[in-house]
Each structure stands twice: as C-alpha cells, then as structure tokens.
Amino acid sequence: MMIGDANAQTRAKRRGAKRLVFAFAGLLLASATVVAGGNDQPQGQQVTTTGGATEESKTGDISEAEELRRLREGVRFEMLFTGECGPLNRIGSLSAHRFWTQVLPLSDAQAAVLTKLDDIVQEGRDISVRADSQYFAETVDAYRAYLARSSKRREETLFHARVAVELGLLTKQQTAFMTQRYLSSASSKALFHAVTQTKLGMTEPQIQELRQLAKTLPIYYQRPRGEWATITKQNDAALLDLLTPQQQERWEQLTAERTLPAEPPDLPAVDDSKVAAMRMKIPGDSPILHYLTENPRSSTGISRYQKRLLDDLVEVARDGVFWISLDEPASNDRQTAKRYQDFISHCEQIALLGILTEGQAAWVQKVVKK
Numbered sequence: 001m002m003i004g005d006a007n008a009q010t011r012a013k014r015r016g017a018k019r020l021v022f023a024f025a026g027l028l029l030a031s032a033t034v035v036a037g038g039n040d041q042p043q044g045q046q047v048t049t050t051g052g053a054t055e056e057s058k059t060g061d062i063s064e065a066e067e068l069r070r071l072r073e074g075v076r077f078e079m080l081f082t083g084e085c086g087p088l089n090r091i092g093s094l095s096a097h098r099f100w101t102q103v104l105p106l107s108d109a110q111a112a113v114l115t116k117l118d119d120i121v122q123e124g125r126d127i128s129v130r131a132d133s134q135y136f137a138e139t140v141d142a143y144r145a146y147l148a149r150s151s152k153r154r155e156e157t158l159f160h161a162r163v164a165v166e167l168g169l170l171t172k173q174q175t176a177f178m179t180q181r182y183l184s185s186a187s188s189k190a191l192f193h194a195v196t197q198t199k200l201g202m203t204e205p206q207i208q209e210l211r212q213l214a215k216t217l218p219i220y221y222q223r224p225r226g227e228w229a230t231i232t233k234q235n236d237a238a239l240l241d242l243l244t245p246q247q248q249e250r251w252e253q254l255t256a257e258r259t260l261p262a263e264p265p266d267l268p269a270v271d272d273s274k275v276a277a278m279r280m281k282i283p284g285d286s287p288i289l290h291y292l293t294e295n296p297r298s299s300t301g302i303s304r305y306q307k308r309l310l311d312d313l314v315e316v317a318r319d320g321v322f323w324i325s326l327d328e329p330a331s332n333d334r335q336t337a338k339r340y341q342d343f344i345s346h347c348e349q350i351a352l353l354g355i356l357t358e359g360q361a362a363w364v365q366k367v368v369k370k
Contacts, residue, residue, distance in 0.1 A: 064139065064140055067140045068137070068139075068140055068143055071140065071143055071144070071147070072133055075129065075132045075133040075147070076133045078129055087115075087118050088118050088121060088122065088158065088161075090162050090165065090178065090182060090195075091114060091117055091118045091121065091158075091161055091162060091165055092114055092115050092117070092118025092119075094106065094114050094165070094170075094178070095110070095111035095112075095114045095115055096115070099185075100178075100181075103177075103181065103260070104174065104177065104178060104181075104260065105260060105261070105262065105263060105264035105265075106174075106264050107264045107265060107266070107267045107268065108269075109267055109268055109269040109319065110169060110170070110264070110265075110267055110323075112269070113169055113315075113316055113319045113320075114165065114169060116312055116315065116316055117161060117164070117165065117169070117313075117316050119312070120161075120309050120312050120313055120316070120350065120354070120355070121157055121158065121161050121350070121354055123305075123309060124157065124309055124350075124354035124355045125154055125157070125354070127303075127305065127306065127309075127355065127357070128150060128153065128154055128354070128357070131150075131357045131358075132146075132147060132150050146358075149358065150358065153353045153354070153358065154353075154354070155194075156194075156349070156353050157349070157350055157353045157354030159194040159195060159198075160346040160347075160349040160350050160353065160354075161346075161350055161354070162195050163195060163198075163342075163346050164316075164320065164343060164346040164347055164350065166178075166179075166195075167320070167324070167339055167342055167343040167346065168317075168319075168320025168321065168323060168324055168339075168343040168347075169316070169319070169320055169323065171265050171267070171323075171327045172327060173258075173260060173265075174260065174265070176258055177258045177259070177260050179199070179254050180254060180255055180256065180257065180258045183196065183251070183254055183255045184255050187236045187240075188235065188236040188239035188240050191210055191239055191240070191242075192210065192211075192214075199250070199254065200243065200247045200250055200251065201246075201247065201250075202243075202247065206242060206243075209242060210239060210242055213238065213239060213242065214239065217235045217238060217239075218231050218235070220232050220235070265326075265327075266326070267323045267326060267327075269319070270315075270318050270319050270322045282314055282317045282318040282321055282344070283314050283317070285344065286317070286344050286347070286348055287368045288348045288351060288352065288364060288365075288368055289310070289313070289314055289317065289344075289347065289348060289351060291364060291367065291368055292307075292310050292351060292356075292364065293307075293310050293311060293314050300364070301360060301363065302356065302360065306355055306356065309355045310351060310355055313347060313350060313351055313355070316347065317343070317344060317347040320343050320347070321340060321343065321344070324336065324339050324340055324343065352364065352365070
C-alpha cells in the first residue's frame with residue numbers, strides 16, 4: 001500500500017469518528033433547547049444570552065427568532081453532514097490521488113507532512129463550523145454577516161495552505177510541475193481560484209468581469225454530447241481572452257511542459273539535530289505561532305483540540321523551513337530569506353483563519369502587536 005493511501009484511510013477513519021461525536025453533540029444541543037422551552041415552541045426562541053434574555057425578547061419579533069433558528073439549524077446540518085472528507089485539492093491530494101502520485105514523486109516525509117497539513121485545514125474547518133452554530137447574534141442580518149465572514153475565512157485558509165505547500169513543502173521544481181499539470185487540466189476553470197489569480201496578477205475588476213462572462217456562456221452538459229468538447233473549448237478561449245497580453249504570456253510560461261526526475265527529492269523529516277542547525281527557529285521566529293504554542297492554554301483561551309492543531313502546524317512549518325534551506329542555493333540569501341518569511345506568514349494565516357475563531361484571532365493579533 002502506498003503511504004498516501006494509508007494516510008488517506010487513517011484520516012477517513014478519524015474524521016468519520018469525529019463526525020459521530022459532532023452528530024451526538026448536535027442532537028444534545030437540539031434536545032437541550034427543546035427541553036428548556038417545551039416541545040411546542042420554536043427552538044430559536046429559547047436560545048438565551050449571558051444576561052438571561054431570550055432571542056425573542058431581545059428582537060421583539062417571533063419571525064426573526066424563527067429565522068435565526070433555521071439559520072442555526074442549517075449550520076448544524078453543514079457541521080454534521082457536509083464538507084470534504086477526502087484529501088483537499090493540491091494539499092493532501094498530492095500524496096493520495098493517482099492523478100498526482102503517478103507523476104509527482106514525493107519523499108516519505110513530504111507525503112506525511114502534506115497529509116498533516118490537510119488534516120489541520122479540514123479539522124480546523126470543523127471547529128469553524130461548530131463555532132458558527134454557537135455564535136450569538138441579536139438579528140438575522142448580524143448572523144448572516146457573521147456567517148459570510150466565517151465562510152470567507154475558510155476560503156482564505158485554503159488559499160494560504162495551498163501557497164504554503166508551494167513555498168515550503170515542495171521544491172521549486174515540483175511546484176512548477178504541479179502548477180503546469182493543474183492549469184493544463186483545469187484550463188479556464190483555474191482562473192476562478194485565488195492562487196491562480198494571484199500568480200497572474202489579476203485585478204478585482206477582471207475577476208468580476210470573469211464571473212459575469214461565465215454566467216453568459218453556454219453550459220456544455222445542457223447540449224448534445226457531441227457538442228461538449230467544442231463548447232468547452234470555446235468557453236475556455238472566451239474566458240482566457242480576458243487576460244492582458246502580459247497575463248497571457250505568464251499563463252503560457254506556467255503551462256509550458258515540464259518533467260520531473262523519477263526519484264523523489266532528498267527531503268527528510270526534521271529531527272532535533274537538524275532543528276538546532278536551522279537558520280530560522282520555529283516557532284520562535286513567528287510571533288503568532290510562538291505566542292499560541294509556548295504559552296499555557298489558560299492564557300491564550302484556546303481549546304485542547306485547537307492546541308493540538310497548532311502544535312501540528314508548528315511541525316509543518318518547521319519541516320517547510322528546513323526544506324527551503326535544502327532547496328535554495330546557499331548564495332541566494334535574499335531570495336531564500338523572502339521565501340522563508342512568505343512561508344511563515346502563510347502558516348500564521350492558517351492559524352489565525354483556519355484554527356482560531358474570529359474573536360480569538362483578533363485577540364491574539366492585538367496581544368502580539370503590543
């Protein structure tokens with residue numbers, strides 16, 4: 001069995017067990033709400049604030065309380081029954097999916113760390129959705145605004161995780177190969193993803209124009225099967241035509257054919273002896289990771305579950321920093337230093353956006369800046 005397959009099975013078992021726990025917690029929460037107010041009243045009217053007032057009394061509007069209840073039930077449904085259980089695209093999939101494993105040789109340490117980062121992001125998502133179901137808002141508009149911010153935080157976590165993979169967990173040669181294979185396969189669909197937009201330097205007006213144009217294009221599967229290939233090709237051409245000449249040139253560079261050596265790079269796991277010789281010390285050289293992992297939980301306000309994910313993230317960051325030092329020429333100090341800093345910055349964002357809640361992240365940033 002390949003190491004990626006074994007890691008995927010382990011992850012699936014762990015996440016399956018966790019979903020059972022979340023399901024039980026959701027049932028308990030629903031039951032407690034009904035018991036508190038009686039079976040003949042909507043659940044949303046019995047959610048109390050710290051002051052003891054109900055949502056109904058604070059909003060003065062039964063229909064609004066009912067809508068809040070339904071919104072929360074929708075979040076609980078998402079927590080229990082939705083989400084990606086498989087490896088995330090261009091994170092855990094690199095060590096688990098045949099699309100990648102057949103052509104992208106990874107060291108055993110790389111495969112393990114990619115799986116670990118995938119677990120961090122997915123389990124952090126579960127923390128986020130559970131926090132969404134428990135968030136108190138006095139109005140529907142306030143709750144919807146919070147949910148929109150929370151969803152954006154999860155999207156941004158994926159962006160930072162994928163960039164961290166490219167900067168620290170793959171070699172430059174592997175990153176170039178992965179990018180070429182992904183863009184060549186996804187074609188114009190990749191333009192809708194933040195990592196590609198960043199690589200091409202797309203502007204916000206361009207992105208908005210891209211979305212508007214996509215709404216006007218024919219949907220291939222609504223046409224006869226014999227027309228699918230032609231329609232897809234025409235749609236790709238129309239969307240890619242929105243790029244500037246410079247962006248189109250960059251696209252050609254990124255999608256140029258590449259090959260990799262048959263053997264994986266020599267990127268071993270980090271042990272204590274290697275940590276001592278590392279140029280950057282993790283978590284010491286990251287104020288945010290240092291604060292979150294070196295202080296007791298009682299002072300940081302994070303849960304035991306969050307602390308475990310943060311400790312795992314520190315291990316990922318430590319491996320990435322070590323591998324950057326092996327991948328970069330010794331003479332290229334300025335470029336290496338920038339790659340270090342960018343990688344650590346994206347790891348910090350994974351912590352702030354993907355593991356901590358919105359309130360915790362704001363507090364940590366405030367404390368670290370003092």
